[in-house]
Amino acid sequence: MDFEEAADAVYAAPAADFIATRNELAKQLKADGDAIGSTRLKALRKPTVAAWLANLVARKLPDELDDLLALGDEFREATADLDGERLRELTPKRHRLLDKLSKEAARLAAKEGQKVSADVGQKLRETLDAALVDPAAGDAVREGRLSSALRHVGFGVVDENGEPSNVTPLTDERRQAARDRRKAQRAETETAEEERAAAKRKQAEEDEREAAERALAKQAFEEAVAAAQAAEARVEELDTQLDNAREALSEAQARVHSIGAELDEARRAARDAQKESREARKRYNRL
Template sequence: MAEPDRAALLEVADELYGLALPEFTPARDARARELKKPDPELSAAVKALRKPSVAAWVVNLLVRREAEQVGQVLDVGAALREAQANLAGDELRALTRQRRQLTAAVTARARAVAAENGQKVTPAVADQVEATLTAAILDAECARAVRSGLLVTSLASTGVDAVDLGSAVAVPEALGFAATPREDGSAPRPELHVVPDPEADRKAREAARRRVEQAEAALESAREALTAAAARVEELEARGLQVQGELDELRRRLAELEEEADEVDEELEEAEDARTEAETAVTEATRERDAAAAAEARAAEKEG
């Protein structure tokens, strides 16, 4: 079977992965049907595009809606990797702090943007989003995957081992692609009314109220995440103190055992010397006894 037009596939993918999550599958299938007769290869490739996970969709949305913030994250990542390569300690520490602040802030913004588009982001999904942004900072190839806006799964990287991105992006060409920025998450719609809407003020108030509710929900989620993160920090700090105390006790006990081992070695050496002396005494006493016994035997013979 012939290969599809990769540029055309990227164009369709860019459009589909920028849609609201519930719209992805019906829109993908509709495009595949639309292309089936004029371009069956492209139709099959479009049909094979996988629906993104919630975390991947949130990152794809963020790349299109908050391109400047995502660009800052990726720029910090490039600077951080350069500082690591050059072993610039002070700069590395400063960039690491900036990385944590940025990823936390951008993740919070991602939750708000997702809420604006009707998608609630759970703490678990938020963790995956933050892990994906962190991977983009630590790994240049992950950064390219994020920039494409064509993720189908979240990413994770330690910055040491290479990440297999083949199953993480919609198409292999995604790693050289940059998502098209968008002002909002909806497609342009034609104007249906040419006269003012008498309900405009009420609708505007309701829309504003909904935005406030969404923002409050996003704020509450961010506060929950902060509380959980602070509790985790306290837990790990307490555990760290406990482990350090255990290490100190083990070091003290090890020093005592080493000192005791030295004393045992000295006593063992003295005991071995005493044993050697005793063995010599036994040998000499045995020789003297044997000589006395022989003399006694000779005397007995003479007497007999």
């Protein structure tokens, strides 16, 4: 094991075990003949909880952290180009990525048995934001050996004691990989938006078709109701006419019966008159 491996192991150890791990590995380096490395290792400072949490992010979430640093590159490019529209587009992505990393860091810390207070969570967020804003801070965070949280104060980046941090450059290969991931994410987002727009259009067409079908069904229903009402009115009208006809028929039948009776009486009277006329003629002839 050389110094670099030992330093990584020390900062990867649980916060409570930092001193013991550092001293043990320093003894091992010295025993292996690396006295300078042992001295350098003993000089490493124990990280604050916020710094330990940032180191945990660097170890456990390297791709997500690279995405954050690549987003910082995009911010600086947009700022240099005075591209206000691009800056407005990047700002919500910045907040979303910081939120995501902060939540993931708290989850990882919980698995390590480390509680994260609101103050520690805020310092972690400031550290990650400083990494996005300042390339040197980004390199320091990516190295995973912070002993103090970072904060961007306008004129530069300082640690919790107001002192600068050591940096290790991020390779161009990792930066390009992060850019490629962000490009793929943008393409995926655009595809998803197009699919949502297509689904929205399809839903609108279906809604329009259903609305047209409902309108036709409503019209047919209203026409059927109107036809039924008209038929009912016609039935009532015919019922009335039938009742009137039956009443007229009854009156006519009564009139026929009355006329028939009068006719019979007139016929009897005529027969009686004829009989009386014959008898009167006979009496006249005998005179």
